[in-house]
Amino acid sequence: MRMFERRQLVTPGDLLAEGDYIAGENTYKEGNRIYSQKLGLVDFDDKKVFVVPLRGRYIPKVGDIVVGQVTDVSLNGWSVDINSPYKAVLSVPDVTGKSFSPKLDSLTKILGVGEVVVGKITAFDRTRDPTLTIKGAGLGKVGDGLIVNLTPTKVPRLIGRKGSMINILKRETGCEIIVGQNGRILIRGRDSKKVELVVEAIRMIEEQAHISGLTDRIKNFLKTGKGD
Amino acid sequence: MSITPQVEPLAKIKSRRMIKLLASGKRLDGRGLLDYRKIQIENGVIEKAEGSALVSLGATKVLVGVKIETGSPYPDLPNQGALTVNAEFVPLAHKYFEPGPPDENSIELARVVDRGIRESETIDMEKLVIVPGRLVYVVFVDIYILNHDGNLIDAAGIAAISALLNSKLPVYRVDENGEAKKADEYNPLPIQDCPIPVTLTKINDRIVLDPSLDEENIASAKLTMTFTKDGKICAIQKSGIGAFTFQEIIEAQKIAREKANEIRKNFFKEWI
Amino acid sequence: MVAIQKLIDENGLRVDGRRLDELRPIKMEVGLLANADGSAYIEQGRNKIIVAVYGPKEAQPKHIGLHDRAVIRCRYHMAPFSTDERKSPAPSRREIEISKVIREALEPAIFSEYFPRSMVDIFIEVLQSDGGSRCAAITASSLALADAGIPLRDLVVACAVGKIEGKLAVDPSDIEDKLGEADMPVAFIPVLGKISLLQMDGMFTEEEFIEALNMAKNACMKIYELQKQTLKQRYLQIEKEIQETPVQKGEE
Numbered sequence: 001m002r003m004f005e006r007r008q009l010v011t012p013g014d015l016l017a018e019g020d021y022i023a024g025e026n027t028y029k030e031g032n033r034i035y036s037q038k039l040g041l042v043d044f045d046d047k048k049v050f051v052v053p054l055r056g057r058y059i060p061k062v063g064d065i066v067v068g069q070v071t072d073v074s075l076n077g078w079s080v081d082i083n084s085p086y087k088a089v090l091s092v093p094d095v096t097g098k099s100f101s102p103k104l105d106s107l108t109k110i111l112g113v114g115e116v117v118v119g120k121i122t123a124f125d126r127t128r129d130p131t132l133t134i135k136g137a138g139l140g141k142v143g144d145g146l147i148v149n150l151t152p153t154k155v156p157r158l159i160g161r162k163g164s165m166i167n168i169l170k171r172e173t174g175c176e177i178i179v180g181q182n183g184r185i186l187i188r189g190r191d192s193k194k195v196e197l198v199v200e201a202i203r204m205i206e207e208q209a210h211i212s213g214l215t216d217r218i219k220n221f222l223k224t225g226k227g228d
Numbered sequence: 229m230s231i232t233p234q235v236e237p238l239a240k241i242k243s244r245r246m247i248k249l250l251a252s253g254k255r256l257d258g259r260g261l262l263d264y265r266k267i268q269i270e271n272g273v274i275e276k277a278e279g280s281a282l283v284s285l286g287a288t289k290v291l292v293g294v295k296i297e298t299g300s301p302y303p304d305l306p307n308q309g310a311l312t313v314n315a316e317f318v319p320l321a322h323k324y325f326e327p328g329p330p331d332e333n334s335i336e337l338a339r340v341v342d343r344g345i346r347e348s349e350t351i352d353m354e355k356l357v358i359v360p361g362r363l364v365y366v367v368f369v370d371i372y373i374l375n376h377d378g379n380l381i382d383a384a385g386i387a388a389i390s391a392l393l394n395s396k397l398p399v400y401r402v403d404e405n406g407e408a409k410k411a412d413e414y415n416p417l418p419i420q421d422c423p424i425p426v427t428l429t430k431i432n433d434r435i436v437l438d439p440s441l442d443e444e445n446i447a448s449a450k451l452t453m454t455f456t457k458d459g460k461i462c463a464i465q466k467s468g469i470g471a472f473t474f475q476e477i478i479e480a481q482k483i484a485r486e487k488a489n490e491i492r493k494n495f496f497k498e499w500i
Numbered sequence: 501m502v503a504i505q506k507l508i509d510e511n512g513l514r515v516d517g518r519r520l521d522e523l524r525p526i527k528m529e530v531g532l533l534a535n536a537d538g539s540a541y542i543e544q545g546r547n548k549i550i551v552a553v554y555g556p557k558e559a560q561p562k563h564i565g566l567h568d569r570a571v572i573r574c575r576y577h578m579a580p581f582s583t584d585e586r587k588s589p590a591p592s593r594r595e596i597e598i599s600k601v602i603r604e605a606l607e608p609a610i611f612s613e614y615f616p617r618s619m620v621d622i623f624i625e626v627l628q629s630d631g632g633s634r635c636a637a638i639t640a641s642s643l644a645l646a647d648a649g650i651p652l653r654d655l656v657v658a659c660a661v662g663k664i665e666g667k668l669a670v671d672p673s674d675i676e677d678k679l680g681e682a683d684m685p686v687a688f689i690p691v692l693g694k695i696s697l698l699q700m701d702g703m704f705t706e707e708e709f710i711e712a713l714n715m716a717k718n719a720c721m722k723i724y725e726l727q728k729q730t731l732k733q734r735y736l737q738i739e740k741e742i743q744e745t746p747v748q749k750g751e752e
Binding site: 461 | 569574575597602603607696703706713
């Protein structure tokens with residue numbers, strides 16, 4: 001039996017379902033009862049119960065595109081902060097194409113502390129830190145742009161079904177928008193007013209992701225330049 | 229700041245064996261779940277202290293020394309003596325004890341033993357006044373852990389009351405000028421109760437008493453209850469990262485009270 | 501300073517007008533600190549307590565990390581201006597003990613095994629203290645943990661029961677604690693049905709102890725409802741505002 005309806009707000013410890021159900025993401029099962037682990041929106045997919053959290057840091061997933069910041073350089077490579085409990089590791093061969101680096105100094109010149117990169121998670125399990133690659137189309141060091149934060153669980157809302165939301169944003173503002181699954185969004189555009197529109201739209205998503213009709217409100221905002 | 233402690237890892241074959249034995253009501257050293265190890269109490273071992281006691285609980289060894297000095301009373305309690313309880317997890321007691329200021333475990337132990345003595349009004353504080361409002365006795369109870377093999381709180385509590393029971397109060401006489409002078413006489417410290425702490429330890433879903441250090445390392449939670457001679461509860465402290473059900477707690481206090489009475493009967497006969 | 505003060509009057513009312521089974525007024529808020537991953541604020545009677553949660557993040561220094569679960573760090577600290585007489589900012593033995601018991605009260609509710617080698621920091625600042633601050637701190641810490649998106653089995657809720665003039669009283673204030681005969685803080689995790697903090701100083705018979713435990717449980721459940729409401733409040737408020745704002749459909 002379901003205790004809530006789809007997309008209702010639930011808190012940790014809320015009883016979501018009782019009986020023949022499967023505990024999906026952000027829920028846990030005790031006996032035949034399924035409880036929420038987080039504050040978020042409960043949803044059901046046939047027998048699976050899951051919660052989309054409204055807050056939280058990023059848990060890496062292999063294949064995710066992320067926007068990160070270099071925090072340390074060593075002979076093993078670079079440590080990259082990706083808004084996760086674990087720092088991502090970028091290896092030397094991945095960046096230089098060579099397996100041996102002679103001096104720390106030249107590594108820093110290639111990629112220094114504070115630099116921003118767009119990468120892809122290549123491996124992650126809880127026994128070791130996630131590894132990153134910046135080789136590939138659309139990946140690499142970032143020279144300029146603005147980074148905006150968004151709760152990682154709301155990134156799907158920013159992208160929209162089949163990219164509907166993000167495409168509207170790109171089209172209406174003419175900005176280049178790189179969406180990191182880790183809740184870091186990179187915006188590049190010549191017109192600072194258009195960039196501001198994107199920033200504001202992201203803020204609206206952060207605040208209203210749990211309310212339906214968001215796509216219409218964003219469309220409306222972009223057309224009229226007015227917010228909520 | 230309190231930090232989740234590193235637990236000394238027990239060899240898996242040992243911990244598995246312990247848990248299997250517990251399921252059938254037995255422990256590694258052959259004891260029943262509610263049995264204490266051998267308790268030994270030696271009183272007056274430190275002559276320079278006003279009172280002292282050395283307690284062994286199996287291999288756990290705790291020495292308590294009582295020093296009685298004089299000092300000003302607390303401003304809000306001008307007609308009472310003062311009591312301070314302190315504990316040292318002496319580095320020689322265990323390979324992981326480091327020298328330094330007391331950590332959260334030794335502070336907790338001192339404060340729990342303190343509550344047992346203070347809340348039961350074991351020491352008649354009003355009889356510790358020399359010059360009302362100006363000069364009172366200050367009783368220092370210092371708990372010295374000499375060897376850690378589990379159940380430190382119970383051992384320390386028993387040692388503390390033993391030491392207090394054989395403590396002597398140096399007599400001060402107040403002369404015509406209101407000056408207090410130390411006379412070469414002693415009176416016993418005025419003791420009016422015999423508080424005994426009993427710690428229950430939860431391992432999986434089993435409750436055991438007097439855990440060894442190995443048993444403590446696989447335990448999820450502990451519950452210490454201190455009882456007065458009338459069987460009233462004067463201090464409670466739950467510790468550890470686990471939790472207890474209401475039923476477990478209510479049963480625990482029955483078991484603990486019985487055990488406190490048993491310890492009193494065996495070692496503090498005058499107080500039953 | 502100790503004048504003979506009656507704690508219960510002829511009508512059975514306490515110094516602040518409460519009945520024996522009545523909680524002090526409680527106000528709670530989440531998400532008030534922008535830098536923290538999660539935060540909460542509670543007022544319970546004259547207690548004012550703020551909690552910030554940072555994490556899960558990398559364990560620093562590395563050696564305090566655990567290979568199979570997250571390390572929880574908890575600091576309970578009282579501001580110097582929080583009490584009648586100024587309190588020295590250095591951590592007292594009382595604050596050290598309370599930091600430990602609060603951490604141990606929250607640990608059973610956290611799915612720390614999800615984040616090996618990482619760390620969750622809980623910083624509690626008591627801005628004003630008036631009895632029962634460790635309980636209010638636990639209640640607020642649960643909110644801050646939930647606000648940070650840390651996976652929990654349930655919220656942890658806490659309340660104390662005292663004995664004043666021979667009668668059991670819920671949620672004692674500072675003066676009731678100081679002049680009363682017993683004080684017993686209790687933390688409860690409703691979904692697990694377990695108690696994760698239990699302390700007592702004073703004097704209880706067996707019957708008083710059992711009754712006090714039941715009173716604490718009932719009081720905790722009332723506060724638990726408030727916790728849930730507080731968490732949902734912010735989002736329900738935004739939803740309400742959105743629905744009241746007319747939106748013109750775009751040209752598309």
